[in-house]
């Protein structure tokens with residue numbers, strides 16, 4: 001279980017404070033207006049943003065003293081950080097070892113993960129020879145090959161067309177279930193989030209305003225969430 005207790009970032013314009021839990025095998029979608037604090041939340045968990053106060057645990061392990069590389073976490077950003085001069089195989093392998101010198105077992109693992117995400121026939125290509133959806137699959141494969149229990153996704157599929165986004169979200173759902181991953185995903189597409197997420201968290205002005213399952217989007221309690229979803233005020 002990933003547990004955040006009053007995890008706080010303090011920026012000059014906005015302070016942000018989050019408490020939540022996320023279980024293995026679940027996807028938590030983070031939604032909310034631009035500037036609400038979604039990326040900051042992921043950055044604090046990943047170790048890329050300064051934490052002012054609060055606690056962050058995976059099971060009983062305190063993650064705050066750990067550097068990003070030491071945390072049992074991997075992050076996929078929208079700009080998937082592919083290396084354009086390397087092959088697909090190397091782009092995945094670099095998730096395991098930055099020198100690309102892999103043991104036979106690690107090489108086997110790269111092939112297995114590539115297979116899982118539907119890239120097995122494309123391992124010798126360069127990213128420029130792939131479609132946008134295939135490039136994102138490479139980014140996802142690089143995260144999965146690391147075999148870390150927590151996966152953070154910051155709008156990874158938002159530049160893709162709806163059909164490809166849907167395909168990658170299905171793939172994500174499948175891998176989350178199979179591997180028992182704890183996935184936190186920022187998305188600007190609430191309806192899609194509702195399609196695959198177990199838990200939806202609405203962030204507004206640096207804090208969690210509402211959280212729940214998919215029904216949250218059918219019946220928002222706050223004006224803020226209604227407004228964000230583009231609905232009329234519900235009269236409260």
Ligand SMILES: Nc1ncnc2c1ncn2[C@@H]1O[C@H](COP(=O)(O)OP(=O)(O)OP(=O)(O)O)[C@@H](O)[C@H]1O
Nearest residue numbers: 011012013014032033034035036037038039040041
């Ligand atoms: N390094 C930083 N230094 C100072 N302020 C920051 C920093 N990073 C983010 N902020 C501020 O924190 C607030 C939340 O930003 P954040 O990027 O987390 O929002 P977001 O919900 O991810 O937005 P978007 O959907 O546009 O990506 C904003 O007011 C932003 O200006």
